Amino acid sequence: MKISFPRMGYSYIAFKWLVENMGHECVVPPEPSNRTLDLGVRYAPEFACIPFKILLGTYIEVAQMGAQAVITSGGMGPCRAGYYWVMHKYLLEEMNLPLKIIAMEMPLLNLGDFWKKIDLLRRDGGISLKELLRVLKITWAKVKSIDDVEIRSHQVRPRELKRGETTLAINAGLAFIDAAQNEEEIREARQEALSLLDRVPCDEQRQPLKIGIIGEIYVVLEPAANHYIQLLLGEMGVETDRSIYLSAYARKNTIVNLEGDLFSVARPYLNEAPIGGHGVNSIAETILYARHGFDGVVQLAPFSCIPEIVAKSIIPTVSREYDIPVQTLFIDEQTGRAGVQTRMEAFVDLLQWRRDRGIHKKKVFSL
Amino acid sequence: MYTVGIPRSLAYFFFLPLWKTFITELGHEVIESPPTSRAILDRGVKEAVNDACIPIKLYHGHAAHLAENCDFLFCPRLVSVRKHGDFGSETFCPKFLGLPDMVRLALKDLPPLIDTRIDLKQPGGGSQEAAGEIGLRLGNSPAQVKRALRLGMAAQGYFHRLCQQGILADDALQAVFNGEKIYPPQSHGQDITIAVVGYPYAIYDPYINAGLLKILQQQGVRIVTQDMLSDRELNRQDSKLPKTLFWYFSNRAVYGGLHFMSDRQVDGIIHVTAFACGPDSMVDRLLEIEAKRHATPYLPIAVDEHTGEAGVRTRVEAFLDMLRYKRRRR
Ligand code: SF4
Numbered sequence: 175m176k177i178s179f180p181r182m183g184y185s186y187i188a189f190k191w192l193v194e195n196m197g198h199e200c201v202v203p204p205e206p207s208n209r210t211l212d213l214g215v216r217y218a219p220e221f222a223c224i225p226f227k228i229l230l231g232t233y234i235e236v237a238q239m240g241a242q243a244v245i246t247s248g249g250m251g252p253c254r255a256g257y258y259w260v261m262h263k264y265l266l267e268e269m270n271l272p273l274k275i276i277a278m279e280m281p282l283l284n285l286g287d288f289w290k291k292i293d294l295l296r297r298d299g300g301i302s303l304k305e306l307l308r309v310l311k312i313t314w315a316k317v318k319s320i321d322d323v324e325i326r327s328h329q330v331r332p333r334e335l336k337r338g339e340t341t342l343a344i345n346a347g348l349a350f351i352d353a354a355q356n357e358e359e360i361r362e363a364r365q366e367a368l369s370l371l372d373r374v375p376c377d378e379q380r381q382p383l384k385i386g387i388i389g390e391i392y393v394v395l396e397p398a399a400n401h402y403i404q405l406l407l408g409e410m411g412v413e414t415d416r417s418i419y420l421s422a423y424a425r426k427n428t429i430v431n432l433e434g435d436l437f438s439v440a441r442p443y444l445n446e447a448p449i450g451g452h453g454v455n456s457i458a459e460t461i462l463y464a465r466h467g468f469d470g471v472v473q474l475a476p477f478s479c480i481p482e483i484v485a486k487s488i489i490p491t492v493s494r495e496y497d498i499p500v501q502t503l504f505i506d507e508q509t510g511r512a513g514v515q516t517r518m519e520a521f522v523d524l525l526q527w528r529r530d531r532g533i534h535k536k537k538v539f540s541l
Numbered sequence: 542m543y544t545v546g547i548p549r550s551l552a553y554f555f556f557l558p559l560w561k562t563f564i565t566e567l568g569h570e571v572i573e574s575p576p577t578s579r580a581i582l583d584r585g586v587k588e589a590v591n592d593a594c595i596p597i598k599l600y601h602g603h604a605a606h607l608a609e610n611c612d613f614l615f616c617p618r619l620v621s622v623r624k625h626g627d628f629g630s631e632t633f634c635p636k637f638l639g640l641p642d643m644v645r646l647a648l649k650d651l652p653p654l655i656d657t658r659i660d661l662k663q664p665g666g667g668s669q670e671a672a673g674e675i676g677l678r679l680g681n682s683p684a685q686v687k688r689a690l691r692l693g694m695a696a697q698g699y700f701h702r703l704c705q706q707g708i709l710a711d712d713a714l715q716a717v718f719n720g721e722k723i724y725p726p727q728s729h730g731q732d733i734t735i736a737v738v739g740y741p742y743a744i745y746d747p748y749i750n751a752g753l754l755k756i757l758q759q760q761g762v763r764i765v766t767q768d769m770l771s772d773r774e775l776n777r778q779d780s781k782l783p784k785t786l787f788w789y790f791s792n793r794a795v796y797g798g799l800h801f802m803s804d805r806q807v808d809g810i811i812h813v814t815a816f817a818c819g820p821d822s823m824v825d826r827l828l829e830i831e832a833k834r835h836a837t838p839y840l841p842i843a844v845d846e847h848t849g850e851a852g853v854r855t856r857v858e859a860f861l862d863m864l865r866y867k868r869r870r871r
Pocket residue numbers: 223224225253254255256390450451452476478479480481482819
């Protein structure tokens with residue numbers, strides 16, 4: 175079967191490997207473009223959130239590229255994301271696009287259903303159970319390595335002497351990981367990729383501003399959806415730390431995961447969890463970044479994103495009490511790269527000004 | 542004895558019989574904010590986070606209106622009222638989940654909130670516990686709470702029974718609290734039946750939907766709503782969906798819509814949806830597609846700050862003309 179999946183940052187490298195090694199043909203989802211968004215906007219309900227629209231656009235594109243099925247995630251609420259696939263299915267049917275949606279409901283909730291679907295894909299692809307386990311393990315190793323390399327790149331980029339060197343290095347490094355075929359090779363590829371990044375000529379004296387990136391998972395993870403904000407900030411000389419990495423759910427290598435229970439961190443401000451999406455996380459992460467001495471926080475949220483709106487109503491208080499500036503960016507199809515850039519420049523100026531004067535000015539900026 | 546304020550918005554339109562009876566029977570005075578007005582709306586728009594949907598803004602307006610005149614503001618956190626859905630995880634829109642926190646941070650000079658968490662999906666329910674907590678805050682004894690809860694439930698049940706006889710929620714509320722005698726509506730020459738589905742706070746707040754129900758009545762339409770159906774009738778529709786939605790009021794609207802689509806008595810469906818409502822972006826398209834597949838005429842009406850009577854009237858009249866034309870041709 176020709177199979178595709180939603181694109182989220184660099185993870186497609188790992189998922190491509192997974193699909194191919196389960197014995198299927200992979201249609202790699204193209205990086206979301208204006209065309210993707212246009213397609214999504216045309217066929218999605220007006221007030222669907224932007225991830226919904228980009229995914230719909232992606233599905234239409236991969237269907238046109240010959241994909242017969244997409245694998246995606248399910249969910250149990252409370253937010254809309256868990257219902258995406260049902261609506262996508264309805265909409266694709268209305269458009270007469272013969273694309274099958276295979277939604278993986280969370281294994282914790284419905285292990286039987288999860289395995290049934292995986293097993294079907296496995297038998298369809300003609301690989302053994304043992305082989306499947308090996309393939310899953312390697313996929314996971316790829317996901318982790320990709321994240322490690324990306325995390326490093328966001329630390330190196332603000333210090334690079336020549337603009338663009340880091341981007342060249344990470345692309346080369348990711349190509350190694352892409353080519354790796356077993357765990358040994360992945361380990362080597364990861365090492366090689368990291369050392370490529372470490373060899374980027376840097377200004378070691380620089381103490382870049384540090385910004386934490388929080389918000390809704392899709393717009394945080396997919397650079398095309400957030401107008402390459404980490405790249406943008408990096409090239410402005412700002413170090414960024416992102417609250418969400420795919421592999422972070424099972425690991426303890428990011429700031430946000432170090433602290434354990436996010437919900438309890440947020441509790442003084444929001445006495446309910448979960449409220450869907452990353453609403454509670456956004457509140458807690460603002461606090462964590464403040465505690466870790468970050469200069470500021472950028473909240474990325476799809477326009478009309480319910481949990482992030484709840485978070486946004488609470489964050490000004492957090493921002494004031496922890497004295498950390500927060501800039502919220504609501505993203506919809508009208509958001510342009512130039513607008514994002516201007517807002518980021520202003521925000522970075524503010525942070526620099528605060529740092530230069532050692533001022534702890536109590537102020538929160540928002541759109 | 543305390544004065545407890547209940548904002549006339551959101552779940553008010555559905556759970557008032559229980560809430561008001563319960564608190565009154567505990568010996569306190571309930572004050573409700575007046576029906577939505579321009580002033581209340583403007584206040585809400587000013588106080589609430591500007592990206593919120595209109596019902597949430599309205600809630601802020603109503604809460605602000607009550608703030609000075611009550612000892613407590615009744616703003617329970619509605620998490621779940623039953624165990625329902627594919628994972629038994631049915632809940633409310635995330636904005637309901639964060640409501641007490643949003644209100645508390647947005648409005649200054651609030652009296653203490655009664656923000657008791659209502660989460661009834663657990664085995665054994667939990668309404669006793671929730672009621673007990675409220676009673677404790679209001680200084681009542683467990684015995685008083687038990688009695689008041691029983692009476693509250695009875696009032697709520699009576700309200701639903703009235704609705705299920707075809708009485709509109711507004712009239713049913715009058716009957717519950719003023720003891721008015723009320724009879725199921727008789728048809729007097731209404732030639733058309735329209736099902737109005739949507740959130741109670743969108744359908745039954747005449748300000749927000751520019752008097753939609755009144756307009757329909759003036760046009761000689763018999764109105765039915767999802768609230769006139771029993772839980773059994775509603776839940777039966779669930780099997781038609783690939784997956785259950787996650788939100789209580791959305792499920793009721795969708796089930797209602799699906800029910801009326803297969804009901805030959807209904808000529809068309811109007812879905813009242815709040816502009817920029819997250820769940821409704823799905824609910825509305827789902828109903829639209831299903832209506833198309835069932836060949837049921839469907840009219841979505843999105844309400845926002847600027848909804849005007851004229852606009853709604855024009856759209857409704859055009860819809861009715863179409864239905865009557867169709868009927869004549871048959
Ligand atoms: S979290 Fe936000 S973006 Fe994600 S489904 Fe919910 S509303 Fe949409």
